[in-house]
Amino acid sequence: MNDLATFTVPRPPVRTLRAPSAPTVDLPAYCGDLFGAFTRADQRRWGEVYVRGLLDVPGRKTPARISEQVLGHRAVQQIQQFVNQSPWASGPVRGQLARQMAQAFRAEAWSVDEVVFIKNGDRSVGVARQYAASQERTVNCQLALAASLVGHAGGVPVNWRLVLPARWDRDERLRGAAHVPDEERCRPRWRYVLEAIDEMLDDWSLEPLPVLADWRCENDVDPLLRGLEARGLGYLVQVSPHTPVMLPRQCATMPGARGTMSELAAHAARHGERTSVAWHDPVTERMRQSEFLTVPVLLRSDQDRRLGSGPAPRPRLLLADWPYGRPQPRAYWLTNLPARRLAETVPLAQLRRFAEEALGRMHEEFGLGDFEGRSFRGWHHHVTLSSAALGFDMVRQQADERMLSETGV
Template structure:
């Protein structure tokens, strides 16, 4: 158990490795102040109100620290990765790939364009950041937030240069490619996990799934109902020559089917009810079907269809509301059904992280327009989130004199409420 320490001392100890990387004395000064401001109970956490709260009269210095000062972002990200690994990494952890959007007005902020906005559920003017979240036992911590640049930006080098986009980031990359780059980065920085999970926005890409398999990673991803598969018994017809003398490629000896059709034909008695975790309103459960298939993502045939590819599990989910969900995963053949289901359902943790980052820590409150300012703000928000999760995990039993929360209480408290509870002895920002 961690002995009780004043909140200022706990935060200083946590931030010490980050401050060493920042190097410059002024940066080491402003980092804890900004993080404390993000954790404060402010209605708006843009630079102006945040500076008024933690450093009255010093707005210009704080603005320079976030938007202008040239930090070593990679080194700071490496420290964040080590802290995340220490808290929740390991053989039982899951790495969640997702993205989060910030609706915006105008076109001046870096990366803003008309694109799909998950917050609004439609095409809108917004910024989109690809995210990585590491989670274990329903405790998630953010690892990466990287801005996605649409083609309207990458096709305009002058516009990118005006907003400070580094030269190495001006080429167009899809969200899947950005996610793969970030996965490679955090793995090199020592992050360990059991499985990569993602929703259908990433799982619908055969290239993304293949890239994860090529890296030797276990993955579990959502797929659309139209995803085509073959049975595991699919065979190939022998090559034959057409009347025009051209050699025909091998063709499967059965018709491919969608995952929705395959699972619709699955015997009803093989659909099982499973509970994967306890929610705030009780156990969460649904009916699932799990079976082995071959994904239709091999070589392309002349009619546009694809040959059988990797053998994987297909998972169907039927909720009580009538909603249907479908997943593919390359878990080993001897993996139990409940383990597969729990890994798939672990993806919800990233939604919790995005909600806390936005609603509690002001991730989407940043009003600057530059690449550097946005990524600095996002990195500081992630540092604050990891610190608060560390408070949750390194709790001590409830003490009436110190007013410390127990672990069950801490798990369900909002970020700011947890921070205020630790500040309840009136220690302040000293």
Template sequence: MSRSTLHDGFDAYLDGLAPQLGHADRVRSFKDYCYGLMLSLPRKSIEPIAASLDPENVQARHQALHHLVAKAPWSDRALLMGVAQWVLPHFLAGATPYWVIDDTSIRKKGRHSVGVSRQYCGEIGKQDNCQVAVSLSVATERASLPVAWRLYLPQSWTDDPARCRRAGVPSEVTFATKPEIALQQVRETLDAGITPGIVLADAAYGKVTAWREQLAEWGLSYCVGVRDDLSVWAPGTEPLPPEWSGKGRPPTRWQQTAEHHPVSADTLAHALESAHYQTVTWREGTNKPLRSRFAAVRVRVARGMQYREPEWLLVEWPEGADEPAKYWLSNLPEDTSLTDLVITAKARWRIERDYQELKQEFGLDHYEGRNWRGFHHHASLCITAYGFLVAERLRRGEQKKIALFPAPALPEAYRPRGRTTRPTPRE
């Protein structure tokens, strides 16, 4: 495909999404910003995009783009649902869909950018000053696409109304945990009519029993990470029925005794005979097939002495390792094979590719503003541009990177805003 044909396709794609912006006056800036995100620029914030699009009128173009991103009250949800409706048909037909819940961090200096706090930063694997956003992506074996994106606000922010006001946080936004944000995204995605998928998430979400129960109540299947201390009733055991004397209100709490009690997932994993563990290959990696040892058993979660239905506990214990590596809990049907359980559990890897490309290729972490609206608008526009390339890959039947549009050369006289044109004096 020629560069001009790709450009024409991108332009038609944006024309189809433009009504989601809510006002015709925003369409030009919308298309300009998305086109800027497709340019091969080292940094994709408003200033370099404006300079690349119109170097002779940078200030005017900067103001227009800034208004679109930081001030205009268009709906992020409406735009992302529009992108989903355009892109998802390219890879959902005939495939098993997954809904992947995850969060990603954006390192940030200072304390004034919305949501910034010293918290766990997945990018470096330790505490750091950063922003964290929760997302829901729709995925299959062929591709994936984020369809929901929401900033997590730590309590240090929600407990400080003045600080939230200065950052433009809507008054109706209150503290919500990451699992609570994820549930809201699931509910909104269901309401939007997106084809339901098997929910995948790591243990930060899966460890919350009420969270899993809400997914089940909505009729969703899940395969989510859990911690090794998850309390379960091993195969062949279950809580004792409540004892009732026949007088008064019948008790409802199931019982355990010193001899009859649940065990941790870790204890159960160690108690399984070696024959329970089988080597499973779940996909082809870059250099070799990805495989490990797994065991799956039917258990009942023990929490609150309530009687729960059996679920799958999936354990990964790599060959030669001293301890199990990971645990998952799934409400998939009892006749689900071990291989299918493993493939499902491991399907979450695609979200990492989304985050990597959104940051490296589309500048997801390049937004330099401080307010709530700008943070979400910039992310929605990045996902919009990314969605087009996801669809193009699928249309061409290849997974290779598609080159972005080349950045135009800037005039020699151009200077970034705030930089003096005078030479640096010699000391």
């Protein structure tokens, strides 16, 4: 019996667009580009059938419902074979999707977000009772990381990593039943992020963009930041106020003293001024204004490296959103983006909501949580095709907007 799944992610309000009277984007052409690397015609055909089913079939997107409503007859075995067993690689399809999205809209950042697939059973790949940071509770689930292209037009997840719990390293029976590749092992979350980014940079040749991430529930943010810096990437990473730091010499009464992010912000606020920033919120399409505090920051791991023989780390900035009248900041970020360009940096933080909206739509409209299989390959195939369905909707929306603009409607 297949494990049943539900999917949970914060869901901001979904923007709507009045569609023109005739479609402006051709799904067969879109899928032809997306699946062009498939060597077999039947794989290309079933790819289009599955994407069309994710787009058009109401309710739960099962192989039976997709085949009956798209083809007019049952073809459950063929669809299950294509998704679960067919040996096509997800990476090239995701790369082509990413390039299509880069042409469809202007991406301004890459957003990395946790995705939680709550499960009732214990056999689906990667399932365990584990802590889901985005839900702030322990649940029986699969945990994944999605890397999305985000911009003022919205967001589309283009790359995926399934986070394997430690129990899946030890249980050969589970690994064998789910066909987990030998090289897939439990590893720190930051490694999954950097692997996904390397694929996007090296294999897909995407334009490097600032990376957005929520790291509030991670114990150590330094490995992620060092990895991003080594790749020459800008970042804006939200952290917990309890993140341990070393107080920089210019801000500390006792140089080298240890503290937390909130203590550093409070100390800096007593000895400096906050900057008022007005910016255009890309999500609400309104002007917003708040007070921000910026101060150089050294993590404790930076101090440990300073005591060694390696080169001294480059100081990073703490960016705290701290409006007057509040006893403490409402958000903390670590960034290597220029402090003098706060009016450009602050709106980047809001773009993560487009990734959350996209993931919510993928569940509600494009079957993200409807996968009935249990295998590692099948899971990756399904989330890739769900991303492709959302991507087609994005391409169609952008084409419709251009047509409405040209016709003056």
